[in-house]
Structure formats: structure tokens, C-alpha cells
Amino acid sequence: MDNRSRWNILVVEDEDPIRKLIKINLERDNFIVFEASSGEEALKKARATGIDVVILDIMLPGIDGLEVCQVLRKEFPGIGIIMLTAKSQDVDKIMGLEYGTDDYMIKPFNPLELLLRIKSLLRRMKISGGKEDTLVREPFSIDLYSQKLFKYDVEIELTPTEFSIIKIFIENPGKAFKRDEILNRIWGYEFIGDGKIVDVNIRRLRSKIEDRPAKPQFIETVWGIGYRWKA
Template structure:
């Protein structure tokens, strides 16, 4: 694949174990044991995906995630947490994480998660040059940019994939599992709540009033749809 992966993990044994497994999967892997070092590497290297631990010395993974997401909106981020509390997972997603895994985890599952995110990003990069317009929104599939009223809005790779799926199918109601399969991939084994959190995050960026969403409608008991504005 040739994707460049950055591991930010302070436990050396875990960091080395992850690195070995990702390198066996033909990824180019860099690593850091602190958030500060991770940010420095991201700023100086052409990184595609970051595997980021929450519990780090110095600045924690949430702050690292926030910094990286602000500076590199197209970067893929997978968060690692040693805690099982749902709030940690949700907080990680709210900071802009594309996926998360709870420790302890199967290293092969992490490799599959990284591959799934890499495929999602490659699919975006291979999109055609057409411009998709719907109401006040415009997607430039070639440059992978999203606009509202001609003002660019930075979306994460996952948010972009969801917006594109909806805008390609205005008025179509999608079940949560359908969105999970079409965006994250059929081999994704995580919690379907990741769909709701990303929808909430996308609404916060594109809705005039996120508390009263107009463009992304909730279909109660089913999932979501993009309002057909034609």
C-alpha cells in the first residue's frame, strides 16, 4: 500500500509490537513515545494515518488529536484507549478520530482497521474530477474538498465519505449498518455508535443550527438521510 503510519505510544513493548505487525502488512511505519514528538514527526513527514494512544506523558492523546486534526484535516487517526468507559471512546471521536480500539487488542485487528481506513482514503483520492452540487453544498471529488456557500469546510476523511455518500443519494434513507458498511467497510468490527458520533460531528460543521438539523435528517428507528433539495 505504501501508506505512511505514525504510532504515538509511550509503552515501548506495545509500540514495537504494533510497528512490527504494520510493517509486515507493507506499511511504512514511524513511531514516537510522546505526543510532542508525534506532532513534530507529523509536521515534518508525509504521514497518512496516526495510531494514537490516549494516555501519554506530557500532552495526552486528546490534545495531540486536536492539534493534528486542526493542522492536517485529511489525516486518518485511530485512537487507542486502555479504558473501557464509553465516554473515552466518544471523546476521542469528538476530537476528530476516525476510529478507536480499546486495549488490550488483537494486533491483527488493528492492522485490519488501518487497512480499512487506508482503503477509505484511497477511494477518496481515486475519485473522478466531477463536481457534485446539492443546495448550498459542493463537493470537488478531485481535490476532495467540501464547500458550503462557496466557503470550504474542513472534513475528516470519514466525515467526507459520509457527506459524499449522502450527496450521491439525496433523499435516500440509510440504516446505520448500511452507513457502517459503505463508509467503514464490511470488515469493520467496531461499535455502530461510531456512525452517530460522526453524524453529530458532521452536523456541527454544516448545519445552520446543529440542534435542529435541516440537511441531515434523522429517520427515527432507522438511521439518516440527506434532505433532497431539488
């Protein structure tokens, strides 16, 4: 990511009033907004335009939001994705996160809260300091300039949220982090949602960096507290 003052947001929502409301509010805050009313249109615009964040509804005609999310995450690992859902069941939230979304919001929602979520996500996506600094915690290394993680010099593709979490761990080996502490550091104190978002992202991280995710060597569970990076 660069240090542009304006960011490209793709709003994927088949209900015109909701999509237009989101567009108006984001443009007031100086975002460049693209629109799509179907999954197929969303993928076409994402491929043709440099999109930074996608606001993605789950219930779409044709290809649904979960499948769109999966394709976007595969083709654009560094893109930010916030899922919109009219359902409140935990399974829907968790499914969205498992497919690679960074955050979610339940309809109906406050446009101001969505704006805060987008800004919080963009903070996680920005380059740290603009220097070619590297954090090393064998067998891992983190390139802070490109925001890339390597294991034995092989790149592991992470979402912006996953990168932010592992960066905190590698910077603080042996420190036990409470779930709320991780939530506040990554999503911000203004986050209003299910704390399970932390557990889902940890589980996703383990599946990418651990040789045996069921018996993690690096990200340990601290029972009754949260997680820590094994020193």
C-alpha cells in the same frame, strides 16, 4: 492523497513492547512506520514528515492523546487518526471521536484487526477515480479529486470519515440509511466496535454544515432507522 503503494504510519505509544509489536506487523504489510513515545514527539514527527495515518494512544506522558488528536486535526485536516485506549467506557470512546479521530480500538487488541482498520481508513482517504468530478447538491458541492466539501463556495474542513459519509448522502438524496448500513459502507463489514461511532460522526458533521445543528436542515434523523439527506 495520491496512489502510492506505500503509506506513512505514525505509531504514538509510550509502552515500548506495544509500539514495537504494531511497528513489526505494519512493516510486514509494506507500511513505512514512524514511532513516537510522547505527545510532543508525535507532533514534532507529524510536522516534519508526510504522515498519512496516526495510531494514537490516549494515555501519554506530557500532552495526552486527546490533545494531540485535536492539534493534528487542526493542522492536518486530511490525516487519518485511530485512537487506542485501555478504557472501555463509552465516554472515552465518544470523547476521542469528538476530538476528531476517525476510529478507535480498545486494548488489548488483535494486531490483524488494527491492520484491517488502517486499510479501511485508507480506502476512505483515497481519491475517487482520479478525475476532477464534482457532485453538486445546493448549497453544497463536493470535489471528488481533492476530496473537499464546499458550502456556498466556501470550503468546510472534514475528516476522511466525515467526507465519506457526506458523499454517500449527497449521492443518495432522500434515501434513508440504517446505522448498520452506514457502518458497513464506511467502516467495513469487519468492523467490531460500538455503532455509536456513526451517531458521533453525524453529530460532528451537523456541527460543521448546518446553520442550526440542533434543528438540522440537511441531515435528517429518521427515527427508528437512521439518517437521510433531505431531498
